[in-house]
Amino acid sequence: xxxxxxxxxxxxxxxxxxxxxxxxxxxxxxxxxxxxxxxxxxxxxxxxxxxxxxxxxxxxxxxxxxxxxxxxxxxxxxxxxxxxxxxxxxxxxxxxxxxxxxxxxxxxxxxxxxxxxxxxxxxxxxxxxxxxxxxxxxxxxxxxxxxxxxxxxxxxxxxxxxxxxxxxxxxxxxxxxxxxxxxxxxxxxxxxxxxxxxxxxxxxxxxxxxxxxxxxxxxxxxxxxxxxxxxx
Amino acid sequence: xxxxxxxxxxxxxxxxxxxxxxxxxxxxxxxxxxxxxxxxxxxxxxxxxxxxxxxxxxxxxxxxxxxxxxxxxxxxxxxxxxxxxxxxxxxxxxxxxxxxxxxxxxxxxxxxxxxxxxxxxxxxxxxxxxxxxxxxxxxxxxxxxxxxxxxxxxx
Numbered sequence: 001x002x003x004x005x006x007x008x009x010x011x012x013x014x015x016x017x018x019x020x021x022x023x024x025x026x027x028x029x030x031x032x033x034x035x036x037x038x039x040x041x042x043x044x045x046x047x048x049x050x051x052x053x054x055x056x057x058x059x060x061x062x063x064x065x066x067x068x069x070x071x072x073x074x075x076x077x078x079x080x081x082x083x084x085x086x087x088x089x090x091x092x093x094x095x096x097x098x099x100x101x102x103x104x105x106x107x108x109x110x111x112x113x114x115x116x117x118x119x120x121x122x123x124x125x126x127x128x129x130x131x132x133x134x135x136x137x138x139x140x141x142x143x144x145x146x147x148x149x150x151x152x153x154x155x156x157x158x159x160x161x162x163x164x165x166x167x168x169x170x171x172x173x174x175x176x177x178x179x180x181x182x183x184x185x186x187x188x189x190x191x192x193x194x195x196x197x198x199x200x201x202x203x204x205x206x207x208x209x210x211x212x213x214x215x216x217x218x219x220x221x222x223x224x225x226x227x228x229x230x231x232x
Numbered sequence: 233x234x235x236x237x238x239x240x241x242x243x244x245x246x247x248x249x250x251x252x253x254x255x256x257x258x259x260x261x262x263x264x265x266x267x268x269x270x271x272x273x274x275x276x277x278x279x280x281x282x283x284x285x286x287x288x289x290x291x292x293x294x295x296x297x298x299x300x301x302x303x304x305x306x307x308x309x310x311x312x313x314x315x316x317x318x319x320x321x322x323x324x325x326x327x328x329x330x331x332x333x334x335x336x337x338x339x340x341x342x343x344x345x346x347x348x349x350x351x352x353x354x355x356x357x358x359x360x361x362x363x364x365x366x367x368x369x370x371x372x373x374x375x376x377x378x379x380x381x382x383x384x385x386x387x
Contacts, residue, residue, distance in 0.1 A: 052321070053298065054316065080316045080317070080320040103384050103385065104290075106318060107291060108290070110292070110318045110320055134293070148318075148320075150319060150321070151320070153322075154268065154325070
């Protein structure tokens with residue numbers, strides 16, 4: 001019988017992208033040296049576009065000047081994946097966990113992130129599925145509802161998933177989302193009659209899921225949850 | 233399934249066959265292994281480095297390999313590059329310290345070689361080794377096999 005692992009969940013509200021990167025770097029370093037337990041950041045970002053390690057900026061369709069006009073930021077990151085958009089009412093989870101301690105490789109971890117979003121969608125009656133080979137993410141038909149981009153350093157994860165609860169999908173028109181030109185994007189709100197735009201829904205669902213068989217990411221956790229605000 | 237694998241590895245060691253089979257992952261004799269799943273083949277003070285079959289299996293299809301510059305220094309246990317698979321970038325660490333003398337440019341065109349041929353065509357860098365004593369910090373094939381079993385057992 002396995003002892004449940006400890007997971008600290010930080011409910012952070014809306015935080016600036018660079019602030020979240022700085023925080024994740026610190027948490028990854030602390031997790032590596034076992035100063036902290038596995039941690040999960042639950043948050044949203046203001047209008048932000050991000051690129052992955054391959055720097056596929058040809059998938060950004062508008063110039064910097066227009067980005068500034070619409071009040072969005074653009075950031076280059078070390079995560080996997082292509083270009084994506086983050087904004088209000090998109091639920092983001094950044095797990096900072098030790099994959100080695102739960103015996104997962106990158107592939108299994110990403111599959112479990114996909115399953116988490118698929119289950120979340122199904123709680124609202126939306127039938128989502130994982131992408132075909134090479135199209136990691138969560139789809140409703142030909143429309144992407146959840147994106148994944150992860151960095152793994154010495155077996156510790158950072159970055160994570162972004163699930164469209166009710167963001168303004170027009171912002172995706174300024175990019176080729178995830179580098180996939182012929183498919184669309186969607187949100188829980190668009191796919192349901194009674195879509196809910198609250199981040200709180202995602203947090204509630206995570207709490208509930210831990211109780212059920214399978215837990216979160218295939219593991220049972222003892223969850224400590226707290227609201228965290230960054231000091232500027 | 234487990235007992236068949238045990239029989240196979242027993243038979244392999246009686247026959248002195250150089251390949252261990254643990255489940256579906258291959259571990260080669262004559263290589264040394266790090267606990268972050270890289271292998272190193274040493275010839276004098278020249279070392280060839282890549283990631284193991286276990287590593288490539290757990291990563292999924294590699295779509296991009298970030299290679300260091302020739303001439304760069306590497307340190308045992310530290311990251312020298314990364315691979316991307318399934319929207320995840322994973323650091324690759326060097327099992328030895330030294331200077332990069334060659335990188336596998338073929339991986340820029342065919343990163344999938346890391347999956348299809350992790351010990352041969354999918355090699356990543358070649359290093360001029362500073363201190364061969366460092367190899368004592370690494371695992372031999374049997375030790376690495378046990379290490380993988382333990383790590384996978386955590387799940």
